[in-house]
Amino acid sequence: MGKTQRPIQIAPSVLAADFGHLADAVATVEEAGADLLHLDVMDGHFVPNLSLGVPVVASIRKLTDLPLDVHLMITDPAKYAPAFADAGADNITFHIEVADQPRKLISQIRDLDVRVGVSLNPGTPPEDVLEIVADVDLVLVMTVWPGFGGQEFIADCLPKIEVLAGQIRADQMLQVDGGIDEDTTISVVTAGADTLVAGSAIFGSREPGAALHRLRQMALDARAAAEPTA
Ligand code: DX5
Numbered sequence: 001m002g003k004t005q006r007p008i009q010i011a012p013s014v015l016a017a018d019f020g021h022l023a024d025a026v027a028t029v030e031e032a033g034a035d036l037l038h039l040d041v042m043d044g045h046f047v048p049n050l051s052l053g054v055p056v057v058a059s060i061r062k063l064t065d066l067p068l069d070v071h072l073m074i075t076d077p078a079k080y081a082p083a084f085a086d087a088g089a090d091n092i093t094f095h096i097e098v099a100d101q102p103r104k105l106i107s108q109i110r111d112l113d114v115r116v117g118v119s120l121n122p123g124t125p126p127e128d129v130l131e132i133v134a135d136v137d138l139v140l141v142m143t144v145w146p147g148f149g150g151q152e153f154i155a156d157c158l159p160k161i162e163v164l165a166g167q168i169r170a171d172q173m174l175q176v177d178g179g180i181d182e183d184t185t186i187s188v189v190t191a192g193a194d195t196l197v198a199g200s201a202i203f204g205s206r207e208p209g210a211a212l213h214r215l216r217q218m219a220l221d222a223r224a225a226a227e228p229t230a
């Protein structure tokens, strides 16, 4: 399946950070070796919540050199993607559920000189993205219904991770997002995920850096157990 070729990556989700101390939060996870910074954008329409927008992404861009992984939980990603690219996004992920013409949307986002991701809600089958998987840089499997941090992981999503892990290349990412913590990391990595988005498990911890290290070590151990070297 090529799982071993995709590096394990940890992407703290700042949704769970204290927005009054974002600079400290970003510095803490950057020092702890975060690979990406996951930024959740919500429009109160595609999901029943609001979060951060373009100015916050632009401010975070000035704080860090980490790749900014922007997850658009919004109904009209084509309209807003250019502003997020201008603000400094490195990856822009849209939801397949809002894309009438996914190929056109992928090329519109790619034209912004960013990496493109596609995300699936828990109720969306992997078949809905199989035709376009080769055209994106990352696939983001939601393991909770999007809109809120701190929800319980939905284990029914594991077979979907396995299906998609069998489809994507070594130069792509298979992200999981929602309820990723020390109890769920082993199962998602064993299923083939490589990039763990984690909000409350990191920023809800008294020591976010140590929490990040633990998640990474668990993920590395789970992968080693799943695919022992010959
Ligand atoms: C949920 C967001 C997630 C969220 C995850 O809609 O897409 O990125 O921050 O939070 P935790 O890790 O707390 O489930």
Ligand code: ZN
Residues within 6 Å of the ligand: 013, 038, 039, 040, 071, 177, 197
């Ligand atoms: Zn997210």
